[in-house]
């Protein structure tokens with residue numbers, strides 16, 4: 001056993017909290033400092049797709065009963081991955097696997113619900129209302145973080161898990177840039193009611209649907225159905241253990257998530273107009289309506305039924321990969337070092353993967369198999385490799401520089417893509433290969449590093 005060490009984590013988001021659970025489970029001293037004032041602050045209401053990478057990381061880091069609660073509080077999983085045109089006609093539809101494996105599988109979760117799961121059972125180590133401002137390295141090698149309220153915290157290792165605009169990164173790696181990808185996205189929720197449920201054909205209702213349209217316009221539709229109703233009570237038909245887990249889980253008290261349809265719309269910043277980031281509510285939804293006159297009437301009906309208070313606009317950011325840096329006792333995980341566009345839907349999953357990997361290396365340091373610095377170095381070497389790869393892959397999928405946004409060539413690219421997909425839609429072996437590739441990319445077959 002090596003000398004015990006203390007880890008301070010800045011940010012109680014997806015990656016920071018997964019790490020905190022992992023270290024707590026490993027008996028490593030850890031404290032988390034979060035700028036939000038309470039556990040229900042912030043806008044965390046939308047869907048996150050947890051892939052096998054993310055799911056395995058949560059399974060590794062959370063205590064078993066909390067992992068089971070995470071699984072029990074997920075929304076019903078999608079059965080289809082659909083590619084549609086702007087009239088919502090099918091271009092390609094892949095049947096997703098029936099997920100028998102509770103760990104190595106895809107899951108749909110509300111961001112708010114995941115946050116509440118991750119904040120369960122660690123109340124003693126999470127400190128709210130602590131806005132990190134700067135750190136200093138002390139003569140004895142320890143590192144001290146200073147907060148806006150005048151307090152400070154000292155540890156042997158400082159982990160930046162403070163997201164895209166990380167203040168730790170700005171001090172530690174000032175040359176690491178986060179830039180706009182040239183894509184703006186708008187998203188909102190429509191309450192799922194008897195009436196709105198009937199708007200969508202079954203494959204869309206039970207699937208994840210992406211819409212590829214002229215001018216590089218992109219849309220996405222998810223239906224999120226949870227095991228509890230609007231009264232906060234477990235729905236009838238939910239199995240015994242899941243029902244018990246949800247009923248006993250204190251996190252539901254802080255969660256305001258109810259069944260909804262989530263729509264998203266993305267386009268290049270040039271098409272949207274720079275002013276869109278200042279729009280809110282009705283004005284934002286109206287902008288999407290004006291940009292989609294030829295889209296299916298049902299898409300506009302969804303816009304009509306939108307809960308305007310949920311409409312958000314995001315100027316999609318992306319990190320610019322940097323070469324490896326010299327390892328010290330300050331490190332980073334998640335969006336703080338590799339912010340990526342949602343092109344591949346792996347931002348949260350990569351943050352979770354980082355947390356699990358760092359937990360394993362710090363456990364090696366706990367056991368005296370590696371020095372603390374070697375543990376961090378080994379973590380950073382792997383993380384920089386897969387993290388920046390994911391950044392570049394995600395940017396390739398969603399970037400204002402993509403040919404689909406160009407006036408003439410964009411039409412040709414879209415037409416070619418649609419023809420290819422329509423043909424593939426009638427070739428079962430090809431569809432199977434595409435499905436296998438999708439699962440492989442999302443980590444279904446990856447060994448833990």
Ligand SMILES: Cc1cc2nc3c(=O)[nH]c(=O)nc-3n(C[C@H](O)[C@H](O)[C@H](O)COP(=O)(O)OP(=O)(O)OC[C@H]3O[C@@H](n4cnc5c(N)ncnc54)[C@H](O)[C@@H]3O)c2cc1C
Pocket residue numbers: 010011012013014015016033034035036046047048049050130131132133161162163164165166167187314333334335336342345346347348349350351
């Ligand atoms: C609308 C939307 C949908 C998404 N969908 C998906 C998806 O389907 N799949 C997927 O994999 N990813 C998705 N992502 C990306 C994913 O949410 C992020 O990649 C992920 O949350 C990153 O986790 P993180 O821990 O690095 O940062 P975050 O979860 O952003 O956490 C950072 C935390 O640090 C805190 N903080 C910030 N500054 C300070 C400070 N100075 N002091 C103290 N605390 C601070 C913040 O309050 C926050 O709690 C989505 C993102 C958005 C916005």
